[in-house]
Amino acid sequence: MLIKEMNIRKMNMTMKSPFSTSFGTFQVKEFLLLEATDELGNTGWGESTAFQSPWYSEETLETNLHIIRDFLIPLVLDKGFNHPDEVSELFAPLRKNNMAKAAVEGAIWDLYAKRNKLTLAEALGGTAEKIEVGISIGIQKSAAELINLVHGYVAEGYKRMKVKIKPGHDVEVLRALREVFPDVPLMADANSAYTLNDIKLLKQLDEFNLTMIEQPLASDDIIDHAKLQKELKTPICLDESILSLEDTRKAFELGSTKIINIKIGRVGGLTESKKIHDFCMANGIPVWCGGMLESGIGRAHNVALTTLPNFILPGDTASSSRYWEEDVISPEVVAEDGYITVPKAYGIGYEPNIEAMDRYTVEQFHFKSE
Numbered sequence: 001m002l003i004k005e006m007n008i009r010k011m012n013m014t015m016k017s018p019f020s021t022s023f024g025t026f027q028v029k030e031f032l033l034l035e036a037t038d039e040l041g042n043t044g045w046g047e048s049t050a051f052q053s054p055w056y057s058e059e060t061l062e063t064n065l066h067i068i069r070d071f072l073i074p075l076v077l078d079k080g081f082n083h084p085d086e087v088s089e090l091f092a093p094l095r096k097n098n099m100a101k102a103a104v105e106g107a108i109w110d111l112y113a114k115r116n117k118l119t120l121a122e123a124l125g126g127t128a129e130k131i132e133v134g135i136s137i138g139i140q141k142s143a144a145e146l147i148n149l150v151h152g153y154v155a156e157g158y159k160r161m162k163v164k165i166k167p168g169h170d171v172e173v174l175r176a177l178r179e180v181f182p183d184v185p186l187m188a189d190a191n192s193a194y195t196l197n198d199i200k201l202l203k204q205l206d207e208f209n210l211t212m213i214e215q216p217l218a219s220d221d222i223i224d225h226a227k228l229q230k231e232l233k234t235p236i237c238l239d240e241s242i243l244s245l246e247d248t249r250k251a252f253e254l255g256s257t258k259i260i261n262i263k264i265g266r267v268g269g270l271t272e273s274k275k276i277h278d279f280c281m282a283n284g285i286p287v288w289c290g291g292m293l294e295s296g297i298g299r300a301h302n303v304a305l306t307t308l309p310n311f312i313l314p315g316d317t318a319s320s321s322r323y324w325e326e327d328v329i330s331p332e333v334v335a336e337d338g339y340i341t342v343p344k345a346y347g348i349g350y351e352p353n354i355e356a357m358d359r360y361t362v363e364q365f366h367f368k369s370e
């Protein structure tokens, strides 16, 4: 498989409603889509999950554009690959920049699957025909508004509710939710908003029977999380702190986490995601697939990854229509009664909707080998 062309699209799409977390609020989403073409004219698609601002991680849309254009594309262009696992080996000498790497690697995984007449799920070794999904709900102005939203998502059949918390918006909100929904699978994501000084408060969360608390402490920490886990009944799930298989191993050995949220972009691609999945499966740590408010391309990659057997807990990959008036794939991703049926078409299994894509493309950068 020889990579002959790469195209970068800078996208600008507006979400139906703003999304608020402990680190900020956004509604306009600018991101990159990547298209790789081989010598036979097959194409594959990838998405960068970096946001415009370095809130969730240090990567941004612009740092990704720089790394992809100036470092990653020159490495893959005119290069032959037998398997997409070779891409992450090729990128290994370049430090971090995982979301940039994952975008390019993802396009090559899709290309590889299509070229070999496999679904991306099959290419990864996944077998599930449908996957269970939950929903992630941003911080709302009032508990009443949150309760209202949760009523709607429960009625739609989503398998678990994830709510965002931050200091001043935690115990009372969860208590209000639990009063109305005593049995709904519920978890809280703090996006690193607390420190060990908040142990007393975090211990109070044990009374709400949460499936897990996601990333309560610093985004680069695994030491304090281990101390906190000893004090909590509620399992800790690490998100931001886990950038690789190595991080996973260390967090597991320290006892910092009982569950891992795998985000393809955060860990540098599907190959690393699979390694983390396999390690967790061997060590009895359940995993689930996190979301980064992706368009259909990234969403399709998440669906494929989730078909691996240790994705035991429902992920964040909700229907396209939960985020977008119009998605950039056809058909759109649809969750029915909390399940997404894994598509049977080759590669990511959803067709890029080029007409729609063009409407949201602000700039393109094309690279072609002679």
Ligand SMILES: O=C(O)CCC(=O)C1=CC=C[C@@H](O)[C@@H]1C(=O)O
Binding pocket: 021, 056, 135, 136, 137, 189, 191, 239, 290, 291, 292, 293, 294, 316, 317, 318
């Ligand atoms: O619906 C989704 O795609 C998940 C959204 C979500 O929960 C997150 C997206 C981006 C950054 C964070 O706020 C958060 C997370 O940390 O998991």
Ligand SMILES: [Mg+2]
Binding pocket: 189, 191, 214, 215, 239, 240, 261, 290
């Ligand atoms: Mg998170």
